[in-house]
């Protein structure tokens with residue numbers, strides 16, 4: 001194959017090679033690797049013999065998700081990535097017809113998780129939310145520094161980049177009265193998702209030292225959250241319908257192999273973590289993350305999106321390896337393709353928060369938009385895009401890509417007196 005050009009500043013240089021699933025208009029969703037503005041058909045490369053001799057099941061890249069590939073394990077992931085690199089460099093035979101412009105692909109969620117968990121691992125976010133949801137108690141719950149707190153989410157509502165987000169309906173308090181209706185405090189959560197490659201059997205926890213043998217890579221996650229529904233329902237069992245209506249997942253999975261140069265030592269933990277949560281391996285990641293928004297009026301007027309937040313991932317309190325060890329310490333199993341999200345990524349200073357409830361000080365501090373309106377929570381027609389990359393140096397950094405969703409009006413049936421017939 002002749003070399004595929006990579007534009008300067010592309011999120012997807014040859015040092016990245018993220019995998020995703022999509023189709024170029026034929027509805028046959030299959031696996032691709034992104035390179036610059038292009039993507040290469042991995043099933044096509046498989047048929048062309050690029051992966052000959054590797055321990056890969058037939059048709060593994062023709063699957064509509066990467067689960068079966070992820071189950072193959074780290075030796076195979078490394079070998080496949082090396083062959084892809086050789087093919088891109090023109091040292092292995094493949095065909096130009098396997099290369100498409102990325103813009104031609106409709107991408108899906110890259111994995112089909114059996115289980116999805118959302119953690120709560122930013123100390124800044126947990127402190128901010130604690131103050132807002134429980135103003136009379138301690139900002140940080142007493143066990144927050146002992147274990148990575150999380151909850152089980154809903155895999156069936158994980159949605160692909162670009163999927164419209166319907167405003168949820170539910171119980172919330174209006175002037176102190178419980179009323180069923182559309183959420184008026186619809187929010188985002190800027191998160192990083194970690195994907196399990198090799199799972200574990202029920203009853204057999206994954207030791208933290210083995211995390212690298214199990215974890216494949218990361219993506220961006222937007223845990224859309226209806227703060228009014230959440231506040232009404234969450235005590236005593238935690239997030240439920242306020243967060244289960246949609247969670248957006250970015251299309252390109254960046255492997256931990258590609259992220260190796262961007263690993264950093266995470267913050268010191270006090271009290272020291274239990275043995276099963278302790279490792280000297282640097283599982284922090286030097287990621288930079290952003291939140292951008294435009295309204296329907298801004299798009300109609302040709303106005304560019306506005307950046308609402310710009311933040312870092314390196315000081316997250318709990319790491320992906322600790323989250324995996326915690327997730328399985330009780331003997332719970334994981335499966336290839338399982339997803340666990342970091343929790344909202346917020347920094348300590350204004351403009352580094354990963355949610356609008358924080359950015360707008362619980363709705364008290366509206367933010368002006370170029371269309372003359374202001375925002376606390378999201379309005380119908382608002383489009384939110386998360387962006388992310390690893391590394392500070394533009395010459396060597398690699399991108400996580402983006403994930404976006406536009407808010408659409410609520411379904412009319414559930415809250416109208418005569419609806420739903």
Ligand SMILES: O=C(O)/C=C/C(=O)CC(=O)CC(=O)O
Pocket residue numbers: 118119120121122125126129130133189191223225234239243342343344
């Ligand atoms: O503090 C609470 O009661 C709730 C907090 C959240 O909304 C947390 C959540 O989804 C986890 C996170 O994204 O950090």
Ligand SMILES: [Ca+2]
Pocket residue numbers: 118119189191223343344
């Ligand atoms: Ca969340």
Ligand SMILES: [Mg+2]
Pocket residue numbers: 153222223224243244245246247
């Ligand atoms: Mg969610």
